[in-house]
Amino acid sequence: MNRTELIEQIRSKKSFLCVGLDPDMNKIPKHLSSTEDPIFEFNKAIIDATHEHCVAYKPNTAFYEAYGISGWKSLEKTIEYLNNNFPNHFTIADAKRGDIGNTSAMYAKAFLDTLNFDSITVAPYMGSDSVKPFLTIPNKWVILLALTSNEGAFDFQFLKSNEKPLFESVLEKSKEWGNENNMMYVVGATKAESLADIRKIIPNSFLLVPGVGAQGGSLEEVCKYGLNKDCGLLINSSRAILYASSGEDFAIKAKEEAMKVHSDMLKFV
Secondary structure (H helix, E strand, O other), rough: OOHHHHHHHHHHHHEEEEEEEEEOOOOOOOOOOOOHHHHHHHHHHHHHHHHHOOEEEEOOOHHHOHHHHHHHHHHHEEEHHHHHHOOOEEEEEEEEOOOHHHHHHHHHHHHHHHHOOOOEEEEEOOOOHHHHHHEEEOOOEEEEEEOOOOOHHHHHHEEEEEOEHHHHHHHHOOOOOOOOOOEEEEEEEEHHHHHHHHHHHHHOOOOEEEOOOOEOOOHHHHHHHEEEOOOOOOOOOOOHHHHHOOOOHHHHHHHHHHHHHHHHHHHOO
C-alpha cells in the first residue's frame, strides 16, 4: 500500500485506528480452545468485527513466535486472511527487527515478500545498513522505532547527543535513509509532549502511536501535537479492544470498543 492509498482510506473512513492483534492464549475466550487453531479463530473474529472502524492491523510477532511453528502458522493464516478479504487495510508486522545488511535483507524478504505485510517495525540502533535493506521493496514501509512508550525509554532515548535527545538525532539521521513515502516512525502516546518537537523534524511523516488507552496515553493530546495535513497518525489499540470481554461475546465487545475509538476520531479527520 502506498501513501496515497493509505491517506484515502483514512479520509473515507474518517478513522486512523490500528488494531493490534496480540493473541494471548491465557486471555483468549475459553470456548475457542477446542477449535483447530484458537489464535487464528480469535483473530478472524476480531477482524470481522472491527474492520469497518479501523484502517490498519498490527500483529505483534512475539505473540505468535511464542507458540512455535503452530503460532507461526496462525500468523501466516492471519495475514493471508487480511490480504484476501480486507486488502485496503494497512498491515504491520510488529517484529522490531534490525541487524546487519544480509540478515536485514532476509527479514525484509520474510515479512514484506513471503508474508506480504505492508510494513515492518525496525530498530535503528545498528544504523543505516540495518535499515536500508527493508526499503528496497516497492510500496512497502519501514516503521522505525523513534520514541517508545515504555518506562525504559528514558534509559537511552533521552540521552543527549550533540546537545539534543538521542531520539531526535535518530529522526534526523533517518531522513538520509528513507522518506515520507516509505518510512514511518513509532512514537509512544505517553510521550505526547514531545510530538511538537518531533513534527519540526518530520512534519509530513506518518507516526504509529501505541499507548493510547490501556497504557494511559491521551488521543486528544496526541492529535493536538501530532496531526498533520494528511492526518499522519495511526493510533494503535490492542488490549482494550481484544480483551473487552473474555466470554463468547468477545467479538461484539471488541467492535463496541473499536466504535468508541472511531467515534472519538471523527472530529479530527
